[in-house]
Amino acid sequence: MAMASFYPLPSKEALQETFVGRSIKDVPTPAAVLDRNKIKRNCDRMLQAVKDLEFGWRAHIKTHKTTELTRLQVGHGTTPVNIIVSTIIEAENVLPLLHEYQSTGRQVNLLYSFPVAPGAIERLSLLAKQLGAGGLCLMVDHHSQLDSVVAIHKSSSIPPNVFLKINVGDGHHRAGVVPQSETCSQMITSLLSLEKADTAHLFGLYSHAGHSYSASNQATALDFLRQEFEALRATAKLVHSTSPSKSLVLSVGATPTSTSIRNLLVSSSFSADSDEGKAIAALKSTIAAIRKKNCDIEIHAGVYPVLDCQQLATRALPTDGPNAMLTYDDLALTIVAEIASVYPGRGENGTPEALLGAGCIALGREPCKAYAGWGVMTPWNRTGVEMPKVSLDEHRGWKVGRISQEHGILTWDGEKGGEEPLEVGMKVRVWPNHACIASAGFGWYLVVDSSWEGKEDEIVDVWPRWRGW
Structure with missing residues (x-):
């Protein structure tokens, strides 16, 4: 027997009616976003x-x-x-x-x-x-x-x-x-x-x-x-x-x-x-x-x-210089999540921490050999922050440093005193370590298109994701 019918997909049409045209800043989180x-x-x-x-x-x-x-x-x-x-x-x-x-x-x-x-x-x-x-x-x-x-x-x-x-x-x-x-x-x-x-x-x-x-x-x-x-x-x-x-x-x-x-x-x-x-x-x-x-x-x-x-x-391809072929700008999956709390001075050496509404169910729990963490916060929705210009193991900034089922703890590993401020209610995007596992907790992807100048955050489609085995 075929099993697909026992894992019904959400209606693509209903999802499109609900999300298309909205900004990813205005959707329930956590959300899986594809570019x-x-x-x-x-x-x-x-x-x-x-x-x-x-x-x-x-x-x-x-x-x-x-x-x-x-x-x-x-x-x-x-x-x-x-x-x-x-x-x-x-x-x-x-x-x-x-x-x-x-x-x-x-x-x-x-x-x-x-x-x-x-x-x-x-x-x-x-x-x-x-x-x-x-x-x-x-x-x-x-x-x-x-x-x-x-x-x-x-x-x-x-x-x-x-x-x-x-x-x-x-x-x-x-x-x-x-x-x-x-x-x-x-x-x-x-x-x-x-x-x-x-x-x-x-x-x-x-x-x-x-x-x-x-x-x-x-x-x-x-x-x-x-x-x-x-x-x-x-x-x-x-x-x-x-x-x-x-x-x-x-x-x-x-x-x-x-x-x-x-x-x-x-x-x-x-x-x-x-x-x-x-x-x-x-x-x-x-x-x-x-x-x-x-x-x-x-x-x-x-x-x-x-x-x-x-x-x-x-680094299977050149990652820097004029011939760079594999960079942060090629990562097409991000998880949008909301800052739920902030903890000034709680981190290592008195650095701040923040509570992210996305844990291992949304981000996965596989490590990455290049850094100690479960995801890297992208520059999106943060004033004055640009795409990193260095390799992942050299990048300093906000990362998901600890994780449990629904909790992600953002930690700062940059220069003390240079922390980028985070606020409760702020929406952020995270690059997960392993896209296959991070995607598994979601029923659909919200699709944006970075080539739409001035509308990069606008949802242009929704792709239902198959579930089960």
Whole structure:
């Protein structure tokens, strides 16, 4: 059965009637706000980069869980619409949009990126039927999961495409088989047997470099991407040792590594003997080697349209100077909240603190390696305060220093005596550490557009967010 109907969405029309035309200064808080202009710019940059580099593209929609932003991620035209979801509820909700694309002749491929378990068979079988041949892609990393793949084929009469998930050293060791291990070899043999029986098709190899969030510069992010490619390349060799003519899609990415591909388009700005220049040369060599084999390269990413403090801290692209490509101005998600109380002298060294009406339910509770806090207050709605010109770890000012369920405590880590005054009732905006988690507590996004000069705070749309699993 489909579960989407059990998580009813608020009426978009009713939300638009309530909010469109109002200022974000005049809405109930906390509120999740997206800047459409910044999102479109971030999406267009990624689409242009994969086009220029002749990579395939697969958009992960888990961060935002909306139809509207999915459209921006896949873009216009006739290119394939390749989507990744983390939950089946995302797949069920995006299905009407995928049918729309199919009706216009665009090829659609939806990847459920969680290793398939028996409890998912019924819903995934229905999705396979609804999408048709080649429409659904599954992920596996254990031999027992192949029983579920076979069951989905039996129920839908459609052989699903399958990605083998490869563990490339993600610090969390979340999922995936170790490349060149006995388990990896056994999985490849079994998948090729299913393909021979026309029960499933080994579509490709998939990796997620979650540990790339630890990157602190372009060279490191680029090298993480190279390591992803090398792990999949080695696994592809194993596939081709059994099936030499087998075509494979090698799908790599996490937002730091996927974002870093833009460095390849400005490689002339790095000297050959610099760390960045060496990392680019090594990555290009690996890409060239992959392209000599029967493999297509695909890039995937999810949080890049909205970005957050974690992504800014990776410095996967230049963050300052005339060639800056990743700055505070690219962060498209903010949480609007209200100052509920102020506490002069209560903080460290006698600095002030303030109570913010947004805690971990609104901001998330994931830390950021660049600073001690749970969110950074933007310059919005504060007289004389400008966008920071320094990196996140060097920024000084108001931050969410402590957090509980509904309480955020703003702390000042700037120069004592230079505190920017806050008042009860004042509305502020906060950049969260992790956009995916911060968004989860909201039923919809209020959308503004920073390109509307003089009306940057005016709500231009409302995007309902899918809930559940």
